[in-house]
Amino acid sequence: MKRWFLLCLLVLCEPALAATTPPAAAIATAHPLATEAGHEILAAGGNAFDAAVAITATLAVVEPTGSGLGGGGFWLLHRAKNGYQTMLDGRERAPLAAKRDMYLDAKGEVIPNLSVDGALAAGIPGIPAGIAHLAAHYGKLPLRKTLAPAIRHARNGFAISESYRRMAQFRLEALRASTSAASIFLHENDVPPLGHLLKQPDLADTLEAIAKQGAAGFYNGALADKLIKGVRRAGGIWTHKDLTSYRLSERQPLQGTYRGIRITSAAPPSSGGIALISALNILAGYDLKALEPVARAHLITEALRRAYRDRAIYLGDPDQVAVPVARLTAPLYADGLRASLRTDRATPSNTLPGNATLSAGNDTTHFSVLDKQGNRVAATLSINFPFGSGFVAPGTGVLLNDEMDDFSAKPGVPNVYGLVGGEANAIAPGKRPLSSMSPTFLESKNGVAILGTPGGSRIISMVLLSTLDFAAGNNPASWVGLKRFHHQFLPDVIQHEPGTFSAEQAASLTQLGHTLKEVTDPYGNMQAILWDRKNNKVKAASDPRGEGTATVR
Numbered sequence: 234m235k236r237w238f239l240l241c242l243l244v245l246c247e248p249a250l251a252a253t254t255p256p257a258a259a260i261a262t263a264h265p266l267a268t269e270a271g272h273e274i275l276a277a278g279g280n281a282f283d284a285a286v287a288i289t290a291t292l293a294v295v296e297p298t299g300s301g302l303g304g305g306g307f308w309l310l311h312r313a314k315n316g317y318q319t320m321l322d323g324r325e326r327a328p329l330a331a332k333r334d335m336y337l338d339a340k341g342e343v344i345p346n347l348s349v350d351g352a353l354a355a356g357i358p359g360i361p362a363g364i365a366h367l368a369a370h371y372g373k374l375p376l377r378k379t380l381a382p383a384i385r386h387a388r389n390g391f392a393i394s395e396s397y398r399r400m401a402q403f404r405l406e407a408l409r410a411s412t413s414a415a416s417i418f419l420h421e422n423d424v425p426p427l428g429h430l431l432k433q434p435d436l437a438d439t440l441e442a443i444a445k446q447g448a449a450g451f452y453n454g455a456l457a458d459k460l461i462k463g464v465r466r467a468g469g470i471w472t473h474k475d476l477t478s479y480r481l482s483e484r485q486p487l488q489g490t491y492r493g494i495r496i497t498s499a500a501p502p503s504s505g506g507i508a509l510i511s512a513l514n515i516l517a518g519y520d521l522k523a524l525e526p527v528a529r530a531h532l533i534t535e536a537l538r539r540a541y542r543d544r545a546i547y548l549g550d551p552d553q554v555a556v557p558v559a560r561l562t563a564p565l566y567a568d569g570l571r572a573s574l575r576t577d578r579a580t581p582s583n584t585l586p587g588n589a590t591l592s593a594g595n596d597t598t599h600f601s602v603l604d605k606q607g608n609r610v611a612a613t614l615s616i617n618f619p620f621g622s623g624f625v626a627p628g629t630g631v632l633l634n635d636e637m638d639d640f641s642a643k644p645g646v647p648n649v650y651g652l653v654g655g656e657a658n659a660i661a662p663g664k665r666p667l668s669s670m671s672p673t674f675l676e677s678k679n680g681v682a683i684l685g686t687p688g689g690s691r692i693i694s695m696v697l698l699s700t701l702d703f704a705a706g707n708n709p710a711s712w713v714g715l716k717r718f719h720h721q722f723l724p725d726v727i728q729h730e731p732g733t734f735s736a737e738q739a740a741s742l743t744q745l746g747h748t749l750k751e752v753t754d755p756y757g758n759m760q761a762i763l764w765d766r767k768n769n770k771v772k773a774a775s776d777p778r779g780e781g782t783a784t785v786r
């Protein structure tokens with residue numbers, strides 16, 4: 234009897250033990266060729282980290298609007314073998330000759346577009362260092378193998394899409410201003426026709442130099458010479474020392490919990506993890522699932538308002554300013570923020586102390602990878618605006634970023650996107666600009682999620698909404714397809730996609746004291762994976778707003 238009881242306890246009465254390795258691998262990226270490149274490397278015996286190298290490099294070729302060797306980003310890693318988690322911080326750094334007021338005129342006014350277009354807008358790239366570091370410390374395959382798909386696409390060319398054409402039109406003037414950029418990314422100095430085969434032989438050579446020499450193929454030698462010469466001729470301030478002294482940083486990811494879900498997300502110099510965890514800590518005080526949509530949207534808005542207020546005041550490069558991470562992510566601190574929150578009316582932002590940092594870019598990319606061992610990568614990478622600064626140093630094929638615009642050019646004064654920043658994010662030599670990029674893992678007893686998205690300051694609210702959808706038990710297709718809304722403290726408005734709220738819901742939110750603003754186009758391009766450990770299934774989804782693919786194999 235006793236033995237029977239024990240057996241029952243072990244076999245019948247216990248829930249099935251969660252699977253320890255996934256039944257399939259999954260990759261979700263913003264471009265079909267990048268998703269395929271990742272699978273090609275997994276099939277060749279590579280792990281998720283090798284696949285991430287291949288995807289990062291392929292996106293640099295086939296999605297030049299979003300990221301590239303001339304940009305930066307964050308790779309969040311989970312090693313299945315020992316559960317080790319880390320964030321590779323390949324964020325751009327300000328050149329050593331950068332000055333706090335370098336984008337201001339003699340009167341102290343911000344010079345429009347100087348931090349957006351051309352060589353002076355570019356920070357020192359971190360993606361080449363990220364690729365080399367990933368391969369050397371986490372991958373199994375040599376760069377010669379993992380960079381092969383990217384080199385192939387750069388040499389043979391790929392057909393450009395409608396979204397490429399839209400972005401090229403948007404950045405036409407900046408691209409035309411750089412002869413090298415125009416000769417690569419335009420056709421007869423104009424937006425190329427749909428299906429135009431874009432070949433990038435110089436970029437293929439640059440990738441080959443990295444395949445042979447690792448990071449030194451980019452930061453030293455002949456390529457570095459071309460970068461410095463090109464940038465300086467075009468009015469930039471880079472020096473060889475900027476390139477040779479660039480170092481990738483490994484940072485401990487931030488962790489929080491929300492209703493039994495463990496959140497692992499980006500550490501500073503991203504604001505993502507802090508703002509996400511802080512907003513979730515505030516929301517943990519309410520039973521969101523039991524609320525009707527208006528009350529729920531109101532609380533989410535109020536949580537975001539407070540999290541973004543703190544972002545504006547306290548956050549910057551942790552190597553140069555003291556960021557109070559522990560305090561801002563503490564549940565006790567959130568209890569204090571919640572105390573000022575009223576369920577029956579909006580709190581006007583101007584009644585809270587502080588000013589604003591609103592970072593709304595237009596491009597960037599995210600990808601998610603899970604391999605069959607359970608290794609994971611969530612990576613958000615950027616050159617900031619579509620086609621970055623629009624500048625290519627002759628002979629390199631490398632489109633440079635305009636991530637310097639993520640600094641506050643002048644504390645308190647809005648930049649071209651209406652962005653205002655504080656002291657913590659002022660420009661300084663070698664400093665990393667504050668980011669919103671938020672590659673994230675979510676873990677509950679039932680499953681693991683890998684997700685992230687581009688979208689400037691709205692990245693954090695998108696990841697938050699999807700986290701709540703994961704908590705509600707929904708699937709990746711639902712997370713990426715959710716109608717989105719956003720609040721970032723200032724401007725004091727709820728931005729939302731068309732169709733997020735019904736007319737009655739919008740009226741009720743207005744009644745509560747909110748101002749609603751419909752954005753003209755849908756936003757974001759989320760790439761997500763779920764390993765449902767309870768049912769031992771893997772699911773993946775690519776945002777329907779983009780042209781990416783998500784495949785499980």
Ligand code: DON
Pocket residue numbers: 592593594595596597615616617618636639667668669670686687688689690692
């Ligand atoms: O790091 C950041 O926060 C920005 N440079 C990201 C820009 C971005 O996501 C643009 N996307 N649509």
